[in-house]
Amino acid sequence: MTATAHRKTLPNGLRVVAVEMPHLHSTEIAVYVRVGGRDDSRATAGLAHFLEHMLFRGTAEHPTNLELEAAFEAIGGCVNAATDAESTSYYSRVHPDHVAEGLRLLAAMVLTPTFPGIDIEKRIITEEALEDINDHGDDINPDNLSSSMLWPDHPLGMPTIGYLDTISAITEADLKGHMTRYYVPTNAVVVAAGRVRADDVFGAVADAFGTWAGPSAPGRLPPPSNQDEPRCLFVKDADSQVDLQITFRGFSRPDPQLAASRLLRRVLAGGGCSRLHLNLRERLGIVYSVDAQVAAYDETGCFSIELSTAPENLLTAVEEVLGETRKLAAEPVGAEELRRVRQGYFFDLAYSEDSTFEMQVRYGWGELMGMVKGIDEERAEVEAVDEGTLQAVARRLFAPAALNLVAVGPVTATAKRRIEQLLRRYAKEFPTSSQPPGP
Incomplete structure (x- = not known):
């Protein structure tokens, strides 16, 4: 049997995709937001990635990361996330009988985060960033260095994780401002793939994300193209x-x-x-x-x-x-x-x-x-x-x-x-x- 994809746009502009794979015994759910490292400035480098981390720290319903993780585990899930240059995703495999609950938990992360433990998260992300820096303070990650050469003085040329100074300077106001600008339904997609029925997915997403609102996200600065030699x-x-x-x-x-x-x-x-x-x-x-x-x-x-x-x-x-x-x-x-x-x-x-x-x-x-x-x-x-x-x-x-x-x-x-x-x-x-x- 082959996968069959169905698409719907909710009244708030959120796009929903359901991929029916009825022969399987699991379902993967995800929320994608069209924002990443290239949407940060030099002064806020790492903000998109930092926010991704913070959405795991607690929601209005599950105030701690432990409670949130336990809620996903109770439905066969293990929530994860990723931030790259142009997108951020939150995803989990869940049992097909609990897709609606999994979508509700993802919606809580995106719509009602409480941002506890910012200072702890700064220390964690700083440790992650230090993996790319040697004893002299030089960046030794070839990916970061290549990007800085390809797109100098442009966000695509900056490390998605940010710099030590920008990570330490991030505030709760920065996080909330970033969410207001980019975490809007017209800039996002919710998807479920596995043993699901499309109409059930559309209904569950409407229930979980139907109140989400916000203006269109900002545009992006085009990258430079001025290299003429190796x-x-x-x-x-x-x-x-x-x-x-x-x-x-x-x-x-x-x-x-x-x-x-x-x-x-x-x-x-x-x-x-x-x-x-x-x-x-x-x-x-x-x-x-x-x-x-x-x-x-x-x-x-x-x-x-x-x-x-x-x-x-x-x-x-x-x-x-x-x-x-x-x-x-x-x-x-x-x-x-x-x-x-x-x-x-x-x-x-x-x-x-x-x-x-x-x-x-x-x-x-x-x-x-x-x-x-x-x-x-x-x-x-x-x-x-x-x-x-x-x-x-x-x-x-x-x-x-x-x-x-x-x-x-x-x-x-x-x-x-x-x-x-x-x-x-x-x-x-x-x-x-x-x-x-x-x-």
Whole structure:
């Protein structure tokens, strides 16, 4: 049996999605709000993330986090949350017989938080933030560093968790003001996926969230697009390895080239048969693992390749990674390799139909972002990517003017100069018929 998604908008503007999966024995429920780190300013960096934490601390009905957690556990749940650059979500798996109660508990978190224990939460989040900072006070998180290079002086370039000074300065008034601006029904989606009936979900959400009101959320500042050459950043850190991240400015969420970008991720680092795994691990033995990620936002995105290696292997690792991205721009992927990575993509799509979590993300988060795609639609999109399309997208995606390199660890001055030379050579040898993505 396949999942069937149904959608309704309540009179207050709240969108509701019910994904019927009657053959399963659980249900995933979630509330999505279209607000994240990019909606913070430098002075309030980390506010969206801090608020997400605070909604667990107590509601009018359940004054403590312990009571709130116990209420979810009583219906088979375990509430969780996440904040990223553009969205915040609150979610839990619950027993299908208790979906209405689970939705009521989520509504209480969003509509009637009491904000106890702000100072305790500051200490907790400060400890979380310190994981990304070394003894000298330098940020050593490659993701944060890459973002700051891609989108300098813009909220997308700031860490979602914020900075030590901004975390310590957050007040209850800041939290309430943030909620007033962004936690409004027209800026949110409620979703339930699993053994549910759509009409039951719509009724339960109307009962739980029907009184929610508020004006439209503010707009967003577009990110900059002024890079015209490769950039590199080295952060010294006392470690036995160097953390390397090579990131290219990529495609926005609505860009049709995103499907090809996801296939390129699988070609490079999508498993044991991927190019970088075979070269860096199996042939050279200089990494334990290598990974690649695709991120897409409203107007921009990025494609990141990340690994850790011993300092003496850093130059080789950089050369190998750039050699593969250049090769993808210069030569078509073979038909058999494309068939293999495409088939792997299709298998993962099929597996996702067994997951209530993945279905609520697909249809709930997708509704929030205005990009709902069913399994068959996404499959057709990927099926349409041929060898020529993949090469054309690689030529644009991996262009030198979109390249940002971050190395964190014991990198010598000689290694830095050699890496800068490699980047200049990459720019000189790269095919020049395409422009990089923007902004």
